[in-house]
Amino acid sequence: MADTHSLEALVQALRRLPGVGIKSAQRMAFHLLQHDREGAQFLAQALQQAASQVCHCSLCHTFTEQDVCATCADARRDRSKLCVVETPADQSAVERTAAYRGLYFVLMGKLSPLDGIGPRDIGLQKLFDRATDGTVHEVILATNFTAEGEATAHVIGEALRARGLRVTRLARGVPAGSELEYVDLGTIAHALVDRR
Amino acid sequence: MADTHSLEALVQALRRLPGVGIKSAQRMAFHLLQHDREGAQFLAQALQQAASQVCHCSLCHTFTEQDVCATCADARRDRSKLCVVETPADQSAVERTAAYRGLYFVLMGKLSPLDGIGPRDIGLQKLFDRATDGTVHEVILATNFTAEGEATAHVIGEALRARGLRVTRLARGVPAGSELEYVDLGTIAHALVDRR
Numbered sequence: 001m002a003d004t005h006s007l008e009a010l011v012q013a014l015r016r017l018p019g020v021g022i023k024s025a026q027r028m029a030f031h032l033l034q035h036d037r038e039g040a041q042f043l044a045q046a047l048q049q050a051a052s053q054v055c056h057c058s059l060c061h062t063f064t065e066q067d068v069c070a071t072c073a074d075a076r077r078d079r080s081k082l083c084v085v086e087t088p089a090d091q092s093a094v095e096r097t098a099a100y101r102g103l104y105f106v107l108m109g110k111l112s113p114l115d116g117i118g119p120r121d122i123g124l125q126k127l128f129d130r131a132t133d134g135t136v137h138e139v140i141l142a143t144n145f146t147a148e149g150e151a152t153a154h155v156i157g158e159a160l161r162a163r164g165l166r167v168t169r170l171a172r173g174v175p176a177g178s179e180l181e182y183v184d185l186g187t188i189a190h191a192l193v194d195r196r
Numbered sequence: 197m198a199d200t201h202s203l204e205a206l207v208q209a210l211r212r213l214p215g216v217g218i219k220s221a222q223r224m225a226f227h228l229l230q231h232d233r234e235g236a237q238f239l240a241q242a243l244q245q246a247a248s249q250v251c252h253c254s255l256c257h258t259f260t261e262q263d264v265c266a267t268c269a270d271a272r273r274d275r276s277k278l279c280v281v282e283t284p285a286d287q288s289a290v291e292r293t294a295a296y297r298g299l300y301f302v303l304m305g306k307l308s309p310l311d312g313i314g315p316r317d318i319g320l321q322k323l324f325d326r327a328t329d330g331t332v333h334e335v336i337l338a339t340n341f342t343a344e345g346e347a348t349a350h351v352i353g354e355a356l357r358a359r360g361l362r363v364t365r366l367a368r369g370v371p372a373g374s375e376l377e378y379v380d381l382g383t384i385a386h387a388l389v390d391r392r
Contacts, residue, residue, distance in 0.1 A: 004259050006246040013242035016235040018227045019220065026285050029246070031214045033259060034304055037247045039212040044243035046209035047228070050202040051236040054229050063200050063229060089222050108230055 007033070059130065061123055062088050062106040071095075071104060078102040080137040084127065084156060086110050086144055094142060102140070105130060110143060111152040124156065131160055138166045145172065203229070255326065257319055258284050258302040267291075267300060274298045276333040280323065280352060282306050282340055290338060298336070301326060306339060307348040320352065327356055334362045341368065 007029060014025035032040040056062065057069035064070070071077065071091075081102025085091045091104050107122040119125070131139050139160050143149035157167045173191040174183050203225060210221035228236040252258065253265035260266070267273065267287075277298025281287045287300050303318040315321070327335050335356050339345035353363045368386040370379050 004250060004261060004265075006242070006249045006261060007259050010242040010246040013235070013239040016232060016239065017224045019223070024215065027215070028213045030283060030285065032243070033246060033250050036212060039209070040243045040247040043209040043212065044240040044247070046202070046206040047236045047240035047243075050206040050225070050229060051233045051240070053202045054200060063203050065200060065202060069200075087226060089226065 056108070057106075060104045060106055061108055061126065062091060062104065076101075079135045081140060082131055082136045082138070083140040083142050084153075085142045086149060086152070090142065090144070100140075102138075107143070107152070110148045111155055112148050119155070122152070124159070127156065128159060128163070131165055132163050136165070138168060141167065141169045145170075252304070253302075256300045256302055257304055257322065258287060258300065272297075275331045277336060278327055278332045278334070279336045279338050280349075281338045282345060282348070286338065286340070296336075298334075303339070303348070306344045307351060308344050315351070318348070320355070323352065324355060324359070327361055328359050332361070334364060337363065337365045341366075 010029045010032075011022070011025045014020055014028050015022060017025075020028070032043075053065050054063050055065070057064045057072055058067050059072040060069060062069055062071075066073075078101050081100075082105055083091075083094060083100060083102055084105045084107065085094060086107050086109065088106060088108075091106055094100055094104075105127050107124075107127070109117055109122040111117060111119065111122065130136070139156075141153040141157055143153045143156075153169055157169070160167045171194060172187070173194060174180065174187060180188065206225045206228075207218070207221045210216055210224050211218065213221075216224070228239075249261050250259050251261070253260045253268055254263050255268040256265060258265055258267075262269075274297050277296075278301055279287075279290060279296060279298055280301045280303065281290060282303050282305065284302060284304075287302055290296055290300075301323050303320075303323070305313055305318040307313060307315065307318065326332070335352075337349040337353055339349045339352075349365055353365070356363045367390060368383070369390060370376065370383060370387045376384065
């Protein structure tokens, strides 16, 4: 296939997507070119549109097409609470619970020294400025319960407590609907310690 | 994220890729917008370029940007042999063996009555015309050894033998480097029947 430079280029471009190897990229290229050229054009336009239009909310750092995102601009939200999450997907998981009416700060990442991601890369100074602007009374740390998420929560928690803020963390415990027999021991131990 | 229409559109467009669900699409969109906007632009261009440039070889039906692909145009290839494969990826697997110097016919699919894919959808008439043009003496069926690939080989083989052509099929047998203990019984049975 020496004369199919644009096919080769497409396979290489698809390989830059996370979780896509050479076989998947070839399968995707074959599918698009053989069965869904409209989908290829549609994806090309969506990529260009998103790459040129989507920026970060100046308040919470999430993806938006305005200067301030719809959540931050919503006057009905409780401005005294700030929930810190890693990604827009985590934010939308919290939103779907309908159990939180405060505002968010989206780190767009997590502290990960092994990958060279430090406090500056996830905009911690911006978070500290935002949290100490006088309107925020409580910061809820909702980073993931992974090693890196916990470390990120720890660093942020220490820094904000030192500035006199009330800092809380999502409760650890047994997931709803689960049977103790099948829950891992670390989770049960945490649920025992945090019992209420 | 009600104000991020272009992000939503990007996620929907990514879901049209084979094997990509909603979570993967969100992860891809996040990665491209947060860490690799250059990759997003690169992919958009590659998609547009490929969708507009790549067509089918008028002889073997594979993807090419010319009227006739480089393999079909290569004067050093043995024009008396025609190897029938399902996809360009299969063709390139046969090419990498360096054990075949004839030409190819790429079906760009396989017979699959359950999915409504019949002889017309995979260009069988074109294959029959090509195989009976007088220069081809042997047709090697190299469709996959799946139920659909076997059925496709059967249909093509019957039709071409009726036209008086020599038709062969890739040998079935024990894969190189494998131990009998771990090879499935159907494969061993075929290897016994086809022993030489």
